Amino acid sequence: MSEVSVPPEGWAAALAGLPAMGPARLRAVLATWAPVAAWAHMLAGTACSRPAVALACRPDPAGLAAHWRVAARRTSIVDVWEAHHRRGITVSLPGGPGYPTELHLDTEPPAVLFSRGDPAALEGRRVAIVGSRRCTRYGRDVAYELGRDLAAAGVRVVSGLALGVDGAAHRGALAAGAAPPVAVVGSGLDVVYPPAHSALWEQVAGAGLLLSEAPLGARPEPWRFPVRNRVIAALAEVVVVVESSDKGGSRHTVEAAMARDRLVMAVPGSVRSPVSSYTNGLLADGCHPVRDALDVLVALGLSSAGGGAPVDRREAPGQEEAPVFDALGWEPATFDDLCARTGRSPGQVSVGLARLQAGGWVAERAGWWERITT
Amino acid sequence: MIATIPSATLLGVEGTPVAVEVHVSNGLPGFTVVGLPDASCRESRDRVRAALMSSGLTWPLKRVTVNLAPSSVRKGGAGLDLPIAVGLLVASDDLVGEAVAGCGFIGELGLDGSIRRVPGIVPLVAALSTRVVVVPPDCFAEASVVGRHKVRVAGSVKELLAALRGDAPWPDPPVAGPVPEPMPAPDLADVRGQAVGRTAIEVAAAGGHHLLLSGPPGAGKTMLARRLPGLLPALSGDDALTATRIHSAAGVALPPSGLVVQPPFRAPHHGASAVALIGGGTGFMRPGEISLSHAGVLFMDEMCEFPASVLDALRQPIEEGVVRVCRARATVSYPARFLLVGATNPCPCGDGGPGRPCRCPVAARQRYSRRLSGPLLDRFDLRVVVSRPDAMSVLGGPPGEASAPVADRVAAARELARERGVRCNAELPAPRLDVLAPMTPGAARVLEHRLRSGQLSARGVHRIRRVARTIADLAGAGGPVAEEHVCLALSLRAELAPAEAAA
Structure with missing residues (x-):
């Protein structure tokens, strides 16, 4: 294969892989020249000759151009293109095949989009489910159920493959086995992050679509995630925040969604739970609450029925374990807390917990007991 | 002349019996220690010589060879100073052999002739099968724990020599001072x-x-x-x-x-x-x-x-x-x-x-x-x-x-x-x-x-x-x-x- 037979997408991928080439710079470069011409400027060291590009390359355009020149001379276009081919990664440019219309019309469209999986996964109604990586059992359960029920209703669930809420939403969507999941990740498509989700990563790629704005080999640097969140917001019609603290990354997604006039909905949480402080704040500001998937489907206009109370088939806690169950409430607590709250001996409390666990009412994780919903 | 003095060395937390053999003969004056001694053990040559001279004894101008048997076991620690010194005294006829019969010795020597404590007294004493063991005074309690031996103490080479020769009674073991009230365990x-x-x-x-x-x-x-x-x-x-x-x-x-x-x-x-x-x-x-x-x-x-x-x-x-x-x-x-x-x-x-x-x-x-x-x-x-x-x-x-x-x-x-x-x-x-x-x-x-x-x-x-x-x-x-x-x-x-x- 020679350089001549590499399509413009290959040149654009090589441009994206240059050092210190962020989305804004890449957008400026590709707005100025076609990919092949841009690469010629890179090789010549004249990349910052145009004011628009030089502006994006502040504070040191000349230094950056020299840097790019060195890097470009070391790069083989053919190798870059074949590396994408080998991994089954598609590169799309705005307006080209495989590039979603919503992103093309966006105010900050990704200049290059890398994808893996089935591009048809994007065709349909799309809802983003986002939230904290540090969620509670409650948040994880709700995200899982929303993902499962929305996917079963044919809605594409878009999320970020992060730990916590994101992962639970993807798992739910996969469990439904209906509408394919869509994941927008912050790292390169060959850099699995977080490593704990490597299996989930493959499942999503197999059943749905993985999208990234980052070139191959891009590390999951912290700045990539807010940038990635805007892509999630742009792709979704509705953004559902499950659990998030005031400092969480979901904030960026919500702000990006509001700037794009997307509907933002939030799952209510305990007023005492730090990871529900942001979502509860959103509700106070007038966002629509999400009780179950039906609320989201109504917002999408896919169902007219109101959300009804789900049927609980569990046997009610017995007389003996009821005090322990009441003491647990809706927030995680340790065995120690429960003994202190009930004033009972550890032995009595442990019997209550064992019965509640057998009845499917509570679960334990890392020494913390939590109430389970369904 | 030759003398063999029982002692012991540490191997892990167990003691191993060591026979300290001292041979004094005519020849070029010198002092060698053989039988896998480690550094602190080899240094005992200088300590023994100084301790004996400080105690008013004359250093034999003869060829002195010390063997630590069994020679295959590595010996460490300064606890062999005392048996080497006692062996030397017996081998150079400063002391009659009968005086030390059935006695084991453990202790480090100071240059002034004092006898000092060494770590591991309990396992060391336990390894000795002699009837009597001689240890530094502040090791008396530890050495008595084993319970099989008559424990004698000596604070210096001079005291030890006097007791072995029968010129003076064995020094009394140190009286344990008022035992400090142990810190009450947290409750x-x-x-x-x-x-x-x-x-x-x-x-x-x-x-x-x-x-x-x-x-x-x-x-x-x-x-x-x-x-x-x-x-x-x-x-x-x-x-x-x-x-x-x-x-x-x-x-x-x-x-x-x-x-x-x-x-x-x-x-x-x-x-x-x-x-x-x-x-x-x-x-x-x-x-x-x-x-x-x-x-x-x-x-x-x-x-x-x-x-x-x-x-x-x-x-x-x-x-x-x-x-x-x-x-x-x-x-x-x-x-x-x-x-x-x-x-x-x-x-x-x-x-x-x-x-x-x-x-x-x-x-x-x-x-x-x-x-x-x-x-x-x-x-x-x-x-x-x-x-x-x-x-x-x-x-x-x-x-x-x-x-x-x-x-x-x-x-x-x-x-x-x-x-x-x-x-x-x-x-x-x-x-x-x-x-x-x-x-x-x-x-x-x-x-x-x-x-x-x-x-x-x-x-x-x-x-x-x-x-x-x-x-x-x-x-x-x-x-x-x-x-x-x-x-x-x-x-x-x-x-x-x-x-x-x-x-």
């Missing part, structure tokens, strides 16, 4: 609230189950752990002697009586190296912290701050109760049967837990919890999350139950374990659990449910049953293990797996 009555933590240390003490306490700073983890030795019964004959030998070999101060009776409590700092913890060393092999806590408690505070490699080195000794340290020169095994108590924060900032305002990045938390590998975590039968006690119980609550009644229950439970033929319930053999720890139908149902739902492995079941046995013993129920006991055992074994398992 459980100081712990307020903390029902779960108290139960956990009681079960740990009674059954010998390793315990991991997790919780935020200020929850009282260290406070609880320090009260654990006070619940353990005093060491019995064999354990006391082994512990004394180890402490003596490591050069750790022994109690005034010379015998370690209180269960040891060791709390190494998390900067400790693997060698400091396990034992070993290049020049002089020394027992590590795990051996020093033999028959007692090894408390590892801030366990996740220990390097992972150091922690994993604990796994084999925990299983086997001994640690074999192999070096190019020698392999020694140290007894290391200890009760491990670990304390850790849930994450570096200390405030982790679902829904807690933790400030740590996810990666940092994972790195922190990964220090405790799965296999090591599995060895903790008791894993308990403790919370900060609420203000009411700290300020106004009634004092908790004191240590004394708890220690009585622990002693009774340990007695029940002894009747089953084990030291404590943690050692109950798995095949005999059905006989020794039968369960009521209710208890069996709870375990069956856990097994079915995949929350418990087959090995986990054995561990739960042993802990449940201990809990039943503490409750005074000698019969089968009831549902409550199994449930409590399950609740005391929280899954402290890395925080972000599957969703």
Whole structure:
């Protein structure tokens, strides 16, 4: 294969892989020249000759151009293109095949989009489910159920493959086995992050679509995630925040969604739970609450029925374990807390917990007991 | 002339008898020591010569050869100074051979002729088969622990010579000064609230189950752990002697009586190296912290701050109760049967837990919890999350139950374990659990449910049953293990797996 037979997408991928080439710079470069011409400027060291590009390359355009020149001379276009081919990664440019219309019309469209999986996964109604990586059992359960029920209703669930809420939403969507999941990740498509989700990563790629704005080999640097969140917001019609603290990354997604006039909905949480402080704040500001998937489907206009109370088939806690169950409430607590709250001996409390666990009412994780919903 | 003097050298925590042979003959004046002496042993040439001359004796202008038999064993330490000096005196006819017959000697010499203490007196004396042993005065209590010998002391070469020649009586052993009141052990009555933590240390003490306490700073983890030795019964004959030998070999101060009776409590700092913890060393092999806590408690505070490699080195000794340290020169095994108590924060900032305002990045938390590998975590039968006690119980609550009644229950439970033929319930053999720890139908149902739902492995079941046995013993129920006991055992074994398992 020679350089001549590499399509413009290959040149654009090589441009994206240059050092210190962020989305804004890449957008400026590709707005100025076609990919092949841009690469010629890179090789010549004249990349910052145009004011628009030089502006994006502040504070040191000349230094950056020299840097790019060195890097470009070391790069083989053919190798870059074949590396994408080998991994089954598609590169799309705005307006080209495989590039979603919503992103093309966006105010900050990704200049290059890398994808893996089935591009048809994007065709349909799309809802983003986002939230904290540090969620509670409650948040994880709700995200899982929303993902499962929305996917079963044919809605594409878009999320970020992060730990916590994101992962639970993807798992739910996969469990439904209906509408394919869509994941927008912050790292390169060959850099699995977080490593704990490597299996989930493959499942999503197999059943749905993985999208990234980052070139191959891009590390999951912290700045990539807010940038990635805007892509999630742009792709979704509705953004559902499950659990998030005031400092969480979901904030960026919500702000990006509001700037794009997307509907933002939030799952209510305990007023005492730090990871529900942001979502509860959103509700106070007038966002629509999400009780179950039906609320989201109504917002999408896919169902007219109101959300009804789900049927609980569990046997009610017995007389003996009821005090322990009441003491647990809706927030995680340790065995120690429960003994202190009930004033009972550890032995009595442990019997209550064992019965509640057998009845499917509570679960334990890392020494913390939590109430389970369904 | 030739003289042979019995003495001993340390190999691990055991003493090995050494025959110090001194040969004095005509020839070019010189002094050589052969028979695999290490550096401190070879230096004894200079100490012996100076000590004898300071004591008013003349140095023989002859050829002196010292052989430390058996020559295949490496000898270390300065304890052979005294036997070499005595052998030299006999071989050069300053002393008649009969005067030292049936006498063993241990001690280091000062240049002024004084006789000084050496570490490991207990195992060294135990290795001697002579009727009389001569040791430095401040080692009298230690040497008497062995009990098989007539212990003589001598503070200097002059005193020793006078006594051996019969010119003066043997010096009296030093009178033990007024024994300082031992610091009262911290009492459980100081712990307020903390029902779960108290139960956990009681079960740990009674059954010998390793315990991991997790919780935020200020929850009282260290406070609880320090009260654990006070619940353990005093060491019995064999354990006391082994512990004394180890402490003596490591050069750790022994109690005034010379015998370690209180269960040891060791709390190494998390900067400790693997060698400091396990034992070993290049020049002089020394027992590590795990051996020093033999028959007692090894408390590892801030366990996740220990390097992972150091922690994993604990796994084999925990299983086997001994640690074999192999070096190019020698392999020694140290007894290391200890009760491990670990304390850790849930994450570096200390405030982790679902829904807690933790400030740590996810990666940092994972790195922190990964220090405790799965296999090591599995060895903790008791894993308990403790919370900060609420203000009411700290300020106004009634004092908790004191240590004394708890220690009585622990002693009774340990007695029940002894009747089953084990030291404590943690050692109950798995095949005999059905006989020794039968369960009521209710208890069996709870375990069956856990097994079915995949929350418990087959090995986990054995561990739960042993802990449940201990809990039943503490409750005074000698019969089968009831549902409550199994449930409590399950609740005391929280899954402290890395925080972000599957969703």
